[in-house]
Amino acid sequence: MKAMRDVWGQKLVDLATSNRRLVVLDGDLANSTKADKFAKAYPSRFFQMGIAEQNLVGAAAGLAATGYVPWTSSFAVFFTHRALDPIRMLVAQSHANVKIVGSYSGLLIGAVGKTHLDIQDLAIMRAMPDMTVIAPADETELLAVMDWADSTPGPVYLRIVRDPVPDIIAPGYSFTPGAVHELRRGTDIALVGTGPQTGRLLAVHDELAKDGVSAAVIHVPCLKPIDTGRLLELLGGHDLVVTAEEHSVHGGLGGLVAETLTAHGSAPRLERIGIDDTWGESAPNDFMLDKHGLSAERITARIKAVLAHRVTS
Structure with a gap:
């Protein structure tokens, strides 16, 4: 790494x-x-x-x-x-x-x-x-x-980011502009990431699996252009879509997914996780991820809360 x-x-x-x-x-x-x-x-x-x-x-x-x-x-x-x-x-x-x-x-x-x-x-x-x-x-x-x-x-x-990140892409990979990649298949919810945040979503996938939640993990390396058809295909059939990004919740990956879903008449529940219209600060990495809800633990907890609410409501 x-x-x-x-x-x-x-x-x-x-x-x-x-x-x-x-x-x-x-x-x-x-x-x-x-x-x-x-x-x-x-x-x-x-x-x-x-x-x-x-x-x-x-x-x-x-x-x-x-x-x-x-x-x-x-x-x-x-x-x-x-x-x-x-x-x-x-x-x-x-x-x-x-x-x-x-x-x-x-x-x-x-x-x-x-x-x-x-x-x-x-x-x-x-x-x-x-x-x-x-x-x-x-x-x-x-x-x-x-x-x-x-x-x-x-x-x-x-x-690109400063520090080491986990290896999640298989050797022999060839980049295609706009391509969207399904790294894990799942039937209950879809987790959508970009950049190194996708690696954290793989950890979320594993944690949710322990509770019997089947989560797809979808990686979007290219935010423009985007293969809209492939993204819709991978998101189809999921009642809950969760995006996560080290970026403002406005205009980045979450915005891209929201635009795509609404423009094509698809309306699953969408949870956009990112920096919630505020500035960053000078602090250690783990603190920053935890504070802004982007650590695997915080994302997992948020998803479980959403799923629990859907069951009781």
Whole structure:
């Protein structure tokens, strides 16, 4: 089990051996995002842009216009908030071949500080026309996503986390934009996750099984585009659908599932678990997951409460 940022940094080096047009632009965070691995291997193709993310994105768009494949390196919050205008104007509107990698995403960077937490990024980037939005679950999926992104022209927002995450994707995986994956079959309820949160839902599945609750676990790595038909197929027949994400309950995975279900006339009970319209804070990882109801234990307890209420009402 490796930290996702280490996997990303090494994969850039590997991709660069066969793609001589690959370059990396960093916002003075290479030792944190692990883009420093690329800087050491290919110093002439690494550009240290300083704490100037708007300029970084503009330079990346310019490099893309001349045939390079720029991968950008910074924390998610600095791209989706500080540099949003150039992403919109220079990358998305021009369909520039720029890969925007938001590292240190989600809740689990509380030790870095409240100001660095980004729990609105998926909503922001989902609403951006021409932007592909991806949140891989683990090392295997991240590597497959990077292979796809490097060989596919167009803007990509890739959300990765700082720390190690459990391996849940089987070897030999190939990423397909929009694909939805059923990791566990179940007949009673459907659990829907994205990014590393899906790994916690597998633990929820196991806990619910002890009480005789059959839960499907559905993984959505690509929030835009999305295979709507496949998502509806996997959710069909479940009276209760539960989404869980290290993101605001507004506009992310829960919003995507709600939009899909209501647009197609399906109306199961939907529980959206995430950050409930509040800010993050500076705190340890386990505390943050527990406080916001995203630990396996808290999700399991919430589901059991919902199921118990349905039986008695």
